[in-house]
Amino acid sequence: MKVEFQFQTPASKPSHTLAQLISDRAGKTSFDEALVSVAYMTVSGIRLLINSFSNSIPSESKWLIGLDDCITQPGAIDAAMAIPGAEVRVVSYAELGFRFHPKVYIFRKSSKPKQGVTILGSSNLTSQALAGNGEANAVIDSENQEDFLMTQTLWDSLWKQGHSPTKQELISYKQRYEAANTRKPKKVATKRKPKSGMIILSSDDAELDPTQAKTCWIECGYITAMGREIELKAEQGLFFGLNPTGENPKTFNFILSSAKKTQLRLKFQGNHMWRLQLTSEVPEVAAGLRPRLPDGTLGRSPYVAVFERTDKTSLFRLRFINLSSAEFRKLKKKSSQLGTLGATIARQYGWC
Structure with missing residues (x-):
């Protein structure tokens, strides 16, 4: 030996x-x-x-x-x-x-x-x-x-x-x-804000693996391409069965808020993000995910993209909820309790 x-x-x-x-x-x-x-x-x-x-x-x-x-x-x-x-x-x-x-x-x-x-x-x-x-x-x-x-x-x-x-x-x-473990601070400090740029799975606080989560979410923020793309954190790719370090683009089926099904592609970017490429088939995209400001530019989106697992491997539900909604506060609280609340420089994200 x-x-x-x-x-x-x-x-x-x-x-x-x-x-x-x-x-x-x-x-x-x-x-x-x-x-x-x-x-x-x-x-x-x-x-x-x-x-x-x-x-x-x-x-x-x-x-x-x-x-x-x-x-x-x-x-x-x-x-x-x-x-x-x-x-x-x-x-x-x-x-x-x-x-x-x-x-x-x-x-x-x-x-x-x-x-x-x-x-x-x-x-x-x-x-x-x-x-x-x-x-x-x-x-x-x-x-x-x-x-x-x-x-x-x-x-x-x-x-x-x-x-x-x-x-x-x-x-x-x-x-x-x-x-x-009820005495641990992370179990009760549900209003604690994650540090900017933190990666959820870099901490042992995370109680749930993305592959086992039922729901995955991220604030839309200043999403690119005129509001037609959403960048997801690399580790969120695991929710969809994707490699967090990147692989070839993959297409998944999504049930939209209109109850219609559509196919959308996830593509890995050089900035260590997965980019979901949206189409006008998504009702919220057709209506506009980002507000038009008085000067003609697009402002920050007031929406949160919510992905929900179904009983089929490549089929997910896609919804958009308002940042100020009670549903979003509940979603953040649950993620915080599980230690799965993270943040990019400008957006919060998580899974539960």
Whole structure:
């Protein structure tokens, strides 16, 4: 085995973080298996790990998640269970007066020549642990069959400690989690304004992954092209199943406020935004999303674009609500409670 050490502090450069190390390894080797065992997991942590694989986790993945101390976010468990081909187990030793505390990441390529890396150390699956906290880890490369067998023995000893959670068990855990976390400021400070330019998934406050959200929204603001386009934050692309780092344009079906269906295209921009290209088939676009000012220029839009998921993968509802409406205040409050309220320089956005 070849062993090296990885450590980071809050002052470390992004290139020296565990998240970047995993990204570098994933870029060099086409891993087809990911085995993850952590005491605590957050939505932003699992999303950062997935992003390290260019937003496509290996086709086979297993997740062993600790429930002790009610720190693991229920939304993170939901995100893991939603990964295609993923197998999820949970474990808790609270009733015995102990904790499940391992932090182990194993990435392997089964085809020849076999390659694998095992990371053992202090880093839980949170965004702070992967790219912020003071952490230390051993990075172990498997070099022969004996190394692979030792790694497998390690994983087997961990995996057998967990079990597949029942639906009722997950509901019960969520209730305990919410009861244990009501004292946190983010649960009550629903009027707190997000900092300009903040990225929601850069914080472990986010309780809900965009892929699991039912609603996604953004203020229209000074949208471009005479009010015929809306720029969505890169991370909002996940709501539509799009890669937040960009991919080819995709067309989706939308149910409009007129009850008619239409196709609209989302295109990734160089400014790390997804741009929704609107047409006059959208009633609000035909009427004008931006007011005409006395000098003939277009002012700031008074609308918020609201996208709602349907039971079909590529079909969404698109509505526009007023910035001053009670519905929008309720939408912002719910996003704030979930830690999913963000802001560009001039607009607020979120999901819930």
